[in-house]
Amino acid sequence: MVSVSRPVPYEEIVSNLSREERLAIISCNACANYCRTGGRRAMMSMSSDLKADGYSVVASQVVPKACVLSNLREVALPDEADTVLLMACVSGLRAASRMFSGRRIVSTNVTLGIGYYDASRKGSVLVSPYPGYQGEVGKAFPGRNDTDAIPEGGADR
Amino acid sequence: MIASLRTITYEDLKGIIGKEDGIAIWSCDTCAKGCHGFGGEDSLRDLASCLRADGFDVRKEELMVASCYYDGIRSRKERWIVAGDYDNIDVIIPLACQEARVAMAELFPDKMIIDDSRTAGLGVLDENGVCILTDPFEWTGLDASDEGIDLPSVAEKLGMFTGPF
Numbered sequence: 001m002v003s004v005s006r007p008v009p010y011e012e013i014v015s016n017l018s019r020e021e022r023l024a025i026i027s028c029n030a031c032a033n034y035c036r037t038g039g040r041r042a043m044m045s046m047s048s049d050l051k052a053d054g055y056s057v058v059a060s061q062v063v064p065k066a067c068v069l070s071n072l073r074e075v076a077l078p079d080e081a082d083t084v085l086l087m088a089c090v091s092g093l094r095a096a097s098r099m100f101s102g103r104r105i106v107s108t109n110v111t112l113g114i115g116y117y118d119a120s121r122k123g124s125v126l127v128s129p130y131p132g133y134q135g136e137v138g139k140a141f142p143g144r145n146d147t148d149a150i151p152e153g154g155a156d157r
Numbered sequence: 158m159i160a161s162l163r164t165i166t167y168e169d170l171k172g173i174i175g176k177e178d179g180i181a182i183w184s185c186d187t188c189a190k191g192c193h194g195f196g197g198e199d200s201l202r203d204l205a206s207c208l209r210a211d212g213f214d215v216r217k218e219e220l221m222v223a224s225c226y227y228d229g230i231r232s233r234k235e236r237w238i239v240a241g242d243y244d245n246i247d248v249i250i251p252l253a254c255q256e257a258r259v260a261m262a263e264l265f266p267d268k269m270i271i272d273d274s275r276t277a278g279l280g281v282l283d284e285n286g287v288c289i290l291t292d293p294f295e296w297t298g299l300d301a302s303d304e305g306i307d308l309p310s311v312a313e314k315l316g317m318f319t320g321p322f
Contacts, residue, residue, distance in 0.1 A: 002225045002256065003159070003279055067158045068282040091158060094291040095281040097303045111292075114159055114276055116260040118227035125227070127256040128276055131295050 002117050003031045003067075003089035004126045004141050005038075005109040010049060013108055017055060017083070021104075024059040024081035026096065028066035028088035034117045034124045036142045037109045038066075038087040046087065046108065066092025072099040112136055159188040159225075160280040160290040160308060161254045162317040163195055165273050167207065170250070170322060173271060174213060178247040181217035181268075182208075183261070185224035185253035191288045193308055193320040195274070196224075196252040200321035204250070207322070216245055224257035230264050252321075277311055 032038025123140035189196025
């Protein structure tokens with residue numbers, strides 16, 4: 001299971017948020033972690049940046065797989081949270097839309113398609129693209145520009 | 158998660174492989190398992206048992222947590238080499254998604270990798286532990302939705318199959 005994603009630019013994400021909103025960040029620890037668009041480290045970085053820019057982050061939680069409904073059911077979302085900031089692929093977004101139907105959900109990622117994870121290339125290699133991303137086939141995301149070798153949990157798979 | 162469909166039947170499979178072939182069955186225990194049990198341990202053991210009963214030479218049964226992990230596939234390959242088994246395998250039957258098959262084809266260039274699955278798109282794993290297709294690829298002609306489409310319906314529309322061989 002590797003859906004391949006890349007982050008929406010931070011400026012674009014915050015342009016969809018207001019500083020009055022109370023944000024809950026949910027971050028996927030599976031495919032998105034391999035693409036560095038989810039997982040604990042990316043979530044902490046996002047939370048830190050948002051707080052530094054004056055946004056109200058009231059909760060942040062990593063889930064094993066955001067595309068698994070039972071994983072999202074276990075999320076302790078605070079009542080005060082207005083908006084879920086979802087660090088996952090489009091599958092996670094679909095699952096979150098089902099599970100948190102009363103909240104606004106903002107995705108931090110763009111899903112390019114499906115592929116496999118290759119640690120030697122430091123990312124997930126796109127094999128089967130969604131429309132608009134055919135030109136990205138064979139590339140690794142995030143790829144060698146990232147300094148981290150293996151994401152959290154990578155050795156377990 | 159990846160929504161995978163099976164593209165051939167057991168009878169088709171028997172027509173592709175030969176009784177003189179050394180066969181490895183390679184099963185993914187994540188998405189493919191969630192696709193009505195196309196992958197996973199039960200489908201692996203059952204297929205191995207059926208093929209042996211029909212006179213085929215199944216020499217390896219590999220269950221991998223996630224077969225889309227390139228380095229994990231390479232690690233299993235190295236184990237085969239160290240154990241002296243690598244040259245005894247002619248054919249690999251992947252119970253996995255087509256993206257895993259692409260990785261296998263790169264790592265096992267001298268083996269016949271059976272083309273037995275197609276990825277219909279991405280989906281969610283519902284409360285029953287079954288994959289629902291929510292974001293189909295364009296070639297399926299299906300629409301994306303939060304509610305999604307159950308895989309048997311997708312398979313019927315596309316002339317494919319779900320579940321184990």
